[in-house]
Amino acid sequence: ANSYPKVLSIQSHVVSGYVGNKSATFPLQVLGFEVDTINSVQFSNHTGYKVWKGQILNEHELDDLTDGLSQNGLDNYTHLLTGYVGSPSFLKRIAQLVEHMRNINPKLIYVCDPVMGDNGHMYVPQELLPIYRDTILPLADIITPNQYEVELLTGKKITSVKDAWDAIGIFHEMKINTVVLSSTELGTEQFLLGLASSIAGGKKTKLSIKIPRFSASFTGTGDLFAALLLSWMFRTENDLKLSLERTIFTLQAVLKRTLRRAAELTKLGHPDTAARLELQLIQSKADIENPTPSITAVAH
Ligand code: ATP
Numbered sequence: 001a002n003s004y005p006k007v008l009s010i011q012s013h014v015v016s017g018y019v020g021n022k023s024a025t026f027p028l029q030v031l032g033f034e035v036d037t038i039n040s041v042q043f044s045n046h047t048g049y050k051v052w053k054g055q056i057l058n059e060h061e062l063d064d065l066t067d068g069l070s071q072n073g074l075d076n077y078t079h080l081l082t083g084y085v086g087s088p089s090f091l092k093r094i095a096q097l098v099e100h101m102r103n104i105n106p107k108l109i110y111v112c113d114p115v116m117g118d119n120g121h122m123y124v125p126q127e128l129l130p131i132y133r134d135t136i137l138p139l140a141d142i143i144t145p146n147q148y149e150v151e152l153l154t155g156k157k158i159t160s161v162k163d164a165w166d167a168i169g170i171f172h173e174m175k176i177n178t179v180v181l182s183s184t185e186l187g188t189e190q191f192l193l194g195l196a197s198s199i200a201g202g203k204k205t206k207l208s209i210k211i212p213r214f215s216a217s218f219t220g221t222g223d224l225f226a227a228l229l230l231s232w233m234f235r236t237e238n239d240l241k242l243s244l245e246r247t248i249f250t251l252q253a254v255l256k257r258t259l260r261r262a263a264e265l266t267k268l269g270h271p272d273t274a275a276r277l278e279l280q281l282i283q284s285k286a287d288i289e290n291p292t293p294s295i296t297a298v299a300h
């Protein structure tokens, strides 16, 4: 029996900085999860820097790791979290892995961040789209696409809040219980609009949240969002409103601290923008552990 929730997180690793597993592991651990990580890539740093170097894990290497876990009976997880995946064959293996993990624990919660692109631009191979749409998403309990990823997955452009709710309805028809659009451009200059919807036990919840927008572009925030949402959905027994508000509170706190630090580094003459804007995650431990939300999610 599991005394702690235990998550398998399959995401990028970076030696320096905070994206992928480096962004997700610390908050999950702080919130009481055992975290086992498989690094889909290992890079020196994220891809927003002028140079990045490293290795990509292929599907056979993934099989080796999961086979080792399996032979020792170490593959009993309460949660699976997946983020950036760069190849079709690797993504197909994840589908098989979900089925394997569900055989071991039928109550497994699969949180899928279908990372494909942002702002009208795809940064993974196009072949990933039909695999996410037809094979992976139907296996997921919670998904966290951004606005562009929703457009790709539904084949429909989103230009209004109504379009977004309609798209969310399509995902629910695919039997995905919880759909969260972590940020959309449907707000104003001052706010990003977050949308969240769940159907559970015949009960429907639809929420929106106005997220104060900072005029900087961060990396690793999507990964942090998915990890926090997973944690709070578990800890609140699927209270979507509390989970969304706590997740957004922590993100705001991390980003405020990150911007303060970036301003200090600028004063000191630190030249590299990407390095200056690395998330101040460790420094935000208290804001991860004890979120005190001030922004309320509104019911629809
Ligand atoms: P994915 O990695 O799944 O593609 P995404 O593109 O939706 O995710 P982000 O745009 O990074 O991810 O948003 C995730 C969360 O990060 C948002 O819900 C928001 O709370 C926070 N965030 C990111 N950028 C900003 C910003 N400029 N101002 C305020 N909040 C931000």
Ligand code: PLP
Pocket: 012, 013, 014, 019, 020, 041, 043, 045, 046, 047, 048, 084, 218, 219, 220, 221, 222, 223, 224
């Ligand atoms: N993984 C790697 C290796 C990256 O370089 C990036 C972004 O540059 C990400 C993941 C994604 O980060 P985000 O959470 O901002 O979507």
Ligand code: MG
Pocket: 118, 146, 183
């Ligand atoms: Mg984004």
Ligand code: MG
Pocket: 083, 115, 222, 223
């Ligand atoms: Mg991401």
